[in-house]
Amino acid sequence: MKQIHNFNAGPCVLPKEAINATIEHLKDFAGTGMSVIEVSHRSKEWEAVMKETEALWKELLQIPDGYRVLFLGGGASLQFLMVAMNFLEKKAAYLETGVWAKKALKEAKGIGEVVCVASSADTVYNYIPKNYKIPTDVDYFHITTNNTIYGTEIRKDIDSPVPLIADMSSDIMSRPVDVSKYAMIYGGAQKNVGPAGVTFVIVKEDMLGKVTRYLPTMLNYKTHIENDSMFNTPPVFSIMVMNETLKWLKNLGGLEVMNKMNVEKAALLYDEIDRNSMFVGTAEKDSRSIMNVCFVMSEQYKDKEADFLAFAREKNMVGLKGHRSVGGFRASLYNACPKESVLALVACMQEFEKLNK
Numbered sequence: 001m002k003q004i005h006n007f008n009a010g011p012c013v014l015p016k017e018a019i020n021a022t023i024e025h026l027k028d029f030a031g032t033g034m035s036v037i038e039v040s041h042r043s044k045e046w047e048a049v050m051k052e053t054e055a056l057w058k059e060l061l062q063i064p065d066g067y068r069v070l071f072l073g074g075g076a077s078l079q080f081l082m083v084a085m086n087f088l089e090k091k092a093a094y095l096e097t098g099v100w101a102k103k104a105l106k107e108a109k110g111i112g113e114v115v116c117v118a119s120s121a122d123t124v125y126n127y128i129p130k131n132y133k134i135p136t137d138v139d140y141f142h143i144t145t146n147n148t149i150y151g152t153e154i155r156k157d158i159d160s161p162v163p164l165i166a167d168m169s170s171d172i173m174s175r176p177v178d179v180s181k182y183a184m185i186y187g188g189a190q191k192n193v194g195p196a197g198v199t200f201v202i203v204k205e206d207m208l209g210k211v212t213r214y215l216p217t218m219l220n221y222k223t224h225i226e227n228d229s230m231f232n233t234p235p236v237f238s239i240m241v242m243n244e245t246l247k248w249l250k251n252l253g254g255l256e257v258m259n260k261m262n263v264e265k266a267a268l269l270y271d272e273i274d275r276n277s278m279f280v281g282t283a284e285k286d287s288r289s290i291m292n293v294c295f296v297m298s299e300q301y302k303d304k305e306a307d308f309l310a311f312a313r314e315k316n317m318v319g320l321k322g323h324r325s326v327g328g329f330r331a332s333l334y335n336a337c338p339k340e341s342v343l344a345l346v347a348c349m350q351e352f353e354k355l356n357k
């Protein structure tokens with residue numbers, strides 16, 4: 001198999017160890033003589049995987065008592081709606097830091113009154129707004145911690161006077177998080193914790209049951225809590241890969257170690273972007289994401305964009321094209337992206353500079 005440097009934004013690179021362990025479960029799951037995708041989700045072997053996966057989440061993120069971790073379908077995009085349905089009674093506040101944040105806001109608007117406390121849309125979301133005020137008369141405040149498309153990130157758990165809800169789709173498990181500061185954290189698994197098909201929801205149980213509207217059974221978090229994420233058939237394959245991905249993370253030393261590695265990888269690439277006069281970073285420096293590094297050709301070399309992509313492709317680098325809405329380049333440096341890939345990209349940028357400047 002050829003060696004690829006995978007910078008895809010999601011789905012994206014996953015740990016080889018997790019993929020190989022999954023292959024074994026696909027052949028013979030827990031000695032059952034059946035594949036993991038053939039066993040009953042009510043079997044004791046599968047129930048053990050569900051329990052272990054929730055326990056791994058609680059251990060890695062040091063989730064306090066009073067919270068549950070759910071594994072659902074529908075992606076982060078369905079959570080945009082479920083959050084509002086389950087928590088918005090009179091009013092909610094949103095921070096608009098990108099297209100995902102805007103989509104979350106839009107869904108909430110369909111449910112009730114919403115205030116946008118600040119937006120960085122004016123400069124194509126290249127920074128995280130500061131000095132905004134969180135209203136105290138709202139049911140919750142919603143943020144998107146990592147803006148996958150624009151490469152900006154809120155890397156510090158903020159203090160909120162009202163329940164804080166965060167979409168952490170693209171930076172979950174990249175650093176330790178003080179879960180006690182959040183009423184809910186959710187995201188699609190397909191960036192840092194597994195393949196597409198499963199959505200994680202970390203929810204504080206005593207936050208639920210406060211809205212008066214009718215909640216459809218499948219869209220009510222209580223349904224999934226009461227049934228340990230098995231009200232209906234869970235996405236077994238995706239959860240299996242997530243389980244193995246979390247085990248890999250635990251074996252590596254957990255989130256402190258992961259954070260150090262991620263900070264180091266991102267610094268290598270940002271240093272090169274800042275040094276190399278052919279490239280410029282697009283996010284403001286104090287808002288830079290350690291997960292998605294976004295950059296463009298500098299003004300003078302604008303016509304070289306396609307050349308650079310082709311040059312990198314020749315060197316087996318995949319997924320460097322920026323999101324279709326912003327163009328340029330984006331290197332996603334998720335947990336499973338090895339430092340070697342980042343070093344290879346830096347070398348590629350240096351070589352391109354030598355050949356073209």
Ligand SMILES: *Cc1c(COP(=O)(O)O)cnc(C)c1O
Nearest residue numbers: 075076077100146148169170188
């Ligand atoms: C990828 C992504 C989403 C969308 O997730 P789906 O699971 O495809 O619905 C939402 N928010 C953020 C921050 C993302 O990176």
